[in-house]
Amino acid sequence: MTWGRRLWGIILIKLFIMFAILRLFFFPDLLQRNFETDQERSDHVLEQLTNP
């Protein structure tokens, strides 16, 4: 295998792991997933920040 092909292989596998596995199963955007509106997100963060 030429070095160029090997590099393309590494790039594709890496992007697959990042976007199809890590992003999808391990790294949801919590505020986007758990709340529907920005108002709800603000309220949630305010709640977290003001209850030390």
Next chain:
Amino acid sequence: MLENIDMSLVDWSRGQFALTAMFHWIFVPLTLGLSFIVAFMHTRYVRTGDEEWKKITKFWMKLFGINFAIGVATGIILEFEFGTNWSNYSWFVGDIFGAPLAVEGILAFFLESTFIAVMFFGWNKVSKRFHLAASWLTAFGANLSAVWILVANAWMQHPVGTAFNPDTARNEMTSFWDVALSEVAVNKFLHTVTSSFLLASIFVIAVSAWFLLRKREVMFARRSTVVASVFGVIAGIATIFTGDTSARIVAREQPMKFAAMEALYEGQTHAPLVAIGAMRTDTTRIPNPREDFIFKIEIPNALSYMVFLTPSGFVPGITDLVYGNEEQGLLSYEEKIERGAVAIQTLKELKKARDRGDEATYASLREKFEDPRWLDAYYQHFGYGYYKGRELKELIPNVKLNFYSFHVMVILGIHFLILSVIVLWLSLKNRWGERKWLLWVALITLPMPWIASQAGWLVAEMGRQPWVVYELMPTLSAVSRLKPGAVQLTFWIFLVTFTVLFIAELKIMITQIKKGPGGK
């Protein structure tokens, strides 16, 4: 709520972020620096038509390509982590990060990715001049990409050009230029970029030294060395100059980080600079635990002079910053904690008033967040409020780590400059390569710029602990309330993935270097 937070969650989240950032940073500085060195070599080829320069350009371009391909997009993982592990932080800073990163995405990323394809595949397919332009635009694009992420980082170190909106719990940009052109941002960019040029120069010098040691491709190695040593000398001087400015800015804006970098506990005028030292932890003293020097070599007055350009300048120590120093106008951390707690309580009452529809109370509290005197007296200490009832030592960064990282970075930086000067001097006299031991020194130096570069980031990021956004948001309020086990799992997944990628990078790089400029 926060007193119940599992600190192992904070530590694992920080560890995961540090692991990702440090892995990403293996590739970035070489990309930033090597892109310009390649563009310069390419220019020599186009100007002279000398096939040796074409061979040189193609070889280093290939190594640049390997590094770029393995490293590209590893930084995106950091953005995943913002949304998952640091959701409070992500919301709190959203608008500030949004603008610079959007500019990066639209401008720099497209510039870089478009022209990088022309650069790699354009040989004999596009005109020589257009091909050369693609090499330069790739270099500028790569460095332009760095501008915006460094601007975002600089804002976290020194939040300016923004106003906190208590209704949305977000910081909103009031001046793009104040954010983009703050002294911290400009200096951070310059120091990062010049040190990356230095790293790439040492990389080229070291790899070329390997060829000279084996008496292979001598012309190629000598020419590469001359280009790299010129870059190295210029970048080395610029790195020291920007580093010096950086230290002065840190002393003014983040005095605790500066005190930790020098392990300075008691503030003083005529403060000496510790050139070299070794420490041990003394757990019996305050602030507890305290690092004491086993031995040190000091330069008298140098620290005061470095910061204030006069030996009589007072450099505050850790004790002055924690317990306050009336004479120097320094508030104690206890006082800052009280004021921060008032700011948090005000925000809490404002939310309650808004939720129950009490417009009069809401309006009077809302006014405070627009009153510059109240903001100066209370809101600027907002983050300290989270430490009410906690130990003061949580507000002190790791002194030992900061001291050693800072000194390793500085000592190695000086070594790189001296090496570049010697290499350039001998190259110009056509005597580089005569002394084998010097070639070995150059070769052994190969991994050191990465150590120095990572050490620099350790100082920048560990030195500002516990703050994610300086004095406004500590790590314990920024972190998402996840199960520590979930964060540990992704930490180990990253460690394995990154190790595999790093081994692949090294293997492919070494194979291509061994094949030499003539290899396919």
